[in-house]
Amino acid sequence: MKLNPFALERYFAKYEFSTRYLLSSSDCDGLLQSEVVAMADDETKTLWESLTLxxxxxxxxxxxxxxxxxxxxxxxxxxxxxxxxxxxxxxxxxxxxxxxxxxxxxxxxxxxxxxxxxxxxxxxxxxxxxxxxxxxxxxxxxxxxxxxxxxxxxxxxxxxxxxxxxxxxxxxxxxxxxxxxxxxxxxxxxxxxxxxxxxxxxxxxxxxxxxxxxxxxxxxxxxxxxxxxxxxxxxxxxxxxxxxxxxxxxxxxxxxxxxxxxxxxxxxRDTIVDRHLTRISRNLALLDAFFDRHGDKFAWVRPRAGTIAFPRLLGEVSALAFCQDVMAQADIMLLPSTVYGYDDAHFRLGFGRENMPEALERLDGYLGALDQDIRTG
Ligand SMILES: Cc1ncc(COP(=O)(O)O)c(C=O)c1O
Structure with a gap:
């Protein structure tokens, strides 16, 4: 069997562990192992402590x-x-x-x-x-x-x-x-x-x-x-x-x-999923406001579930070039739609992470600086 390289995984492999802000990850923050173990009931605590490898x-x-x-x-x-x-x-x-x-x-x-x-x-x-x-x-x-x-x-x-x-x-x-x-x-x-x-x-x-x-x-x-x-x-x-x-x-x-x-x-499950849904809902409200502010730059279809969305860049802007520039200028990882082999106009946003508000604020700053550059020519 011949498989083409997994473009998204290759992109992540290149940038995930060297970029400061991950604003395109699809997972919720990794839980601490010690925190998971602390959630164990009597039966699973025994299983964990007597685990053989x-x-x-x-x-x-x-x-x-x-x-x-x-x-x-x-x-x-x-x-x-x-x-x-x-x-x-x-x-x-x-x-x-x-x-x-x-x-x-x-x-x-x-x-x-x-x-x-x-x-x-x-x-x-x-x-x-x-x-x-x-x-x-x-x-x-x-x-x-x-x-x-x-x-x-x-x-x-x-x-x-x-x-x-x-x-x-x-x-x-x-x-x-x-x-x-x-x-x-x-x-x-x-x-x-x-x-x-x-x-x-x-x-x-x-x-x-x-x-x-x-x-x-x-x-x-x-x-x-x-x-x-x-x-x-x-x-x-x-x-x-x-x-x-x-x-x-x-x-x-x-x-x-x-x-x-x-x-x-x-x-x-209830404890963990509730925590993640609360974070997602907080982050989504910030994204709604962000896309409201930047309605001249992006088209936003609000997702209905999960941790990711796929906004579109307005105008003739290459998503790959945009994501690369955001990474170079602001140390933020976004995922261009080119890694999906789809088009060059969308990018994936991830909002399952706790530091997403900070990353978004930084993206705001990046966009503000762009506007400033355009104004000052
Ligand atoms: C839709 C979908 N299916 C399967 C997977 C694979 O999951 P994992 O990375 O845990 O193997 C992913 C991971 O991103 C995914 O988004």
Missing amino acids: GYTESLGHPLLREEIAKLYQGVSAEDCLVVTPEEGIFIAANTILEKGDHVICTYPGYQSLYEVAEGIGCEVTKWQPQEADGWRFDPAFLEAAIRPNTKLIVVNFPHNPTGYLPSKADYARIVQLAQAHGITLFSDEMYRFLEYDPAHRLPSASEEYDKAVCLFGMSKTFGLAGARLGWLVTKDQDLYHKMAAFKDYTTICSSAPSEILALIALRA
Whole structure:
């Protein structure tokens, strides 16, 4: 299999650890390990203190799989396979797809969601949203794109990078289309539980459709990206066992400390998620005011969930040049839409971090200096 470089990851690798202000990260701040351990109940405290660093159970720690299943309605631990999130995409694509299959994937998006399929030799139709319609992914496009050899539909809601969340009616239509055609649905739900209005939360596709495979994990919503821990959920037991067998060729089993940390954090879900939603809501209010002030420079579609948004630069400004200049002048990392292979007019903003107000103030200062330069010629 030939895979193109993962442009977004390469960009992050170059700048993430050398730039002072990260204003495009998609995760919430990493929790302190000591803080997670302090949240343990009696059972998980014992598990942590008596942890041995041997191999772990390939499907995942039984208690962790039970805890994961509790996030869903009608899902049991037997439907949950512990993986690293990115690994989950690789495993699912390699298990489901063969050369020549047709795949439909939301786009722009997290590159591996379509890149792995292309690497396998599939033809991928990219399903693009309408920015003018709040970044809506119109199910009518999906319906028209389905072919006799469509093997997989890939969606990612809440969406990276726009923060779009479909209406319940649109989402039901997407699931219904997959169902009506017997097509497997891969639903990347990495930003689930970060809906700003809980009433907007969608059911997990695994709750709605037996041939759905869902991806979720600890990286974004929980702020445990460094644990490298996530899971796949499917009620299709045949597919489940095939994916579990494929894992023997990737990581075999998950990291022992990460499994226990994830278990503790899942049991403290309300505390952690409430804290993150409070921060996100504070940061979003600042962003609303920022885009109000700079309405002459940016077009802003307010996201509906998650930690990221995808504003557009007005005028003939290159997003890549803008992001590079912001980094050089203000030490702030923004992510140009070119890393999504999308266009050169948008950039990704991340607002899951505690120091985001400071970074935004600095960006304000940068823009003020630009205006000053233009005025003074
Ligand atoms: C939509 C989406 N899916 C999957 C992943 C992979 O998650 P991880 O980096 O924890 O492996 C990411 C990470 O950015 C993502 O944004």
